[in-house]
Amino acid sequence: MTEETDARGTAPTAADRLLEAALIHVPFDGWSTATLQAAAQDADISPELAKALFPRGAVDLALAYHRAGDAEMARLFAAEAAEGAHGELRYSEKVARAIRLRLEIADKELVRRGAALFALPQHTADGARAVWGSADAIWTALGDTSDDLNWYSKRATLSGVYSSVVLYWLGDDSLDHQATWDFLDRRIGDVMRFEKVKGRVMSSPLGRLIEKGPLGVLSRVKAPQGASDLPGQAGPSGR
Known part of the structure; x- marks a missing residue:
């Protein structure tokens, strides 16, 4: 990779250059106006474009x-x-x-500063959307x-797991963050146990009754389509 290209082999955009320039300022000034202004100056980008x-x-x-x-x-x-590294891994x-990859590529101080920003009432929705993303x-x-x-x-379940692991990771000072990876395994284990219990319930007579009732209505909910920013859609009642 050269200075003219990024990891994808393409020339970085002005937004890419601004973000890259901002990273050295965030540990000192946080995610702030001062950081954006300093990044614009470092990247030789006008304040108006920034x-x-x-x-x-x-x-x-x-x-x-x-x-x-x-x-x-x-x-x-x-x-x-692509290299076959996941061949022997179970889905969980x-x-x-x-999740581990996502945390290993993150800078803890930058994430810590971001957590402080998204804890502000006016930005909590942005933080929740980021975790969902x-x-x-x-x-x-x-x-x-x-679909x-x-x-x-x-995504709701994984958002809860991911959020708790990130918070644990931010306070983890163990060697190579081993305590975080152990915590991650426990959280994934909790989810898998819940899914097994849910599966047994849904296969019971009561579960089949619930499936035909309340869950029958919810089964019409569909995942977002394309670039729509709507939360989803409902299919026809006649299936």
């Missing part, structure tokens, strides 16, 4: 860093899969591997093809 690229300033810059991490995780996970282990990126990397209510339930 404002146009990141209209909400610091929060848009932090979200861009988060999305870049999701994209890099997906790229690395796909590269591992692939989920754990994707990571869960979606992980399921997509694993090849998830669900019904499961699309939502998988």
Whole structure:
């Protein structure tokens, strides 16, 4: 990789250059207006263009860093899969591997500063969407093809796992973050045990009754289609 190209082999955009320049300032100034201004100066980008690229300033810059991490995780996970590295892994282990990759490529101090920003009341929704985006990126990397209510339930469950692991990781000072990876395994184990119990319940007479009742309505919910920003859609009642 040269200075003229990024990891994808393409020339970095002005937004890419701004984000890259901002990273050295975040540990000192946080995800802030001061960081964006300093990054624009370092990248030789006008304040007007910087404002146009990141209209909400610091929060848009932090979200861009988060999305870049999701994209890099997906790229690395796909590269591992292409090399056959996941061949012996169970599905739950692939989920754990994707989460571990996502954290290993992140800078803890930058994430810590981002967590402080997204803890502010005016940005909590942005933080929640960022976590959901990571869960979606992980399921997509694993090849998830669900297009019904499961699309939502998988991402909601993984969002909870991912959030708890990130918080644990931020406070983890163990060697090579081994305590975090052990915690991750326990959280994934909890989810798998819940899924087994749910499976037994749904295969029982009561579960089949529930499936025909409340869940029959929910089965019409579909995953978002294309570039729509709607949360989903309902299929025809006649199936």
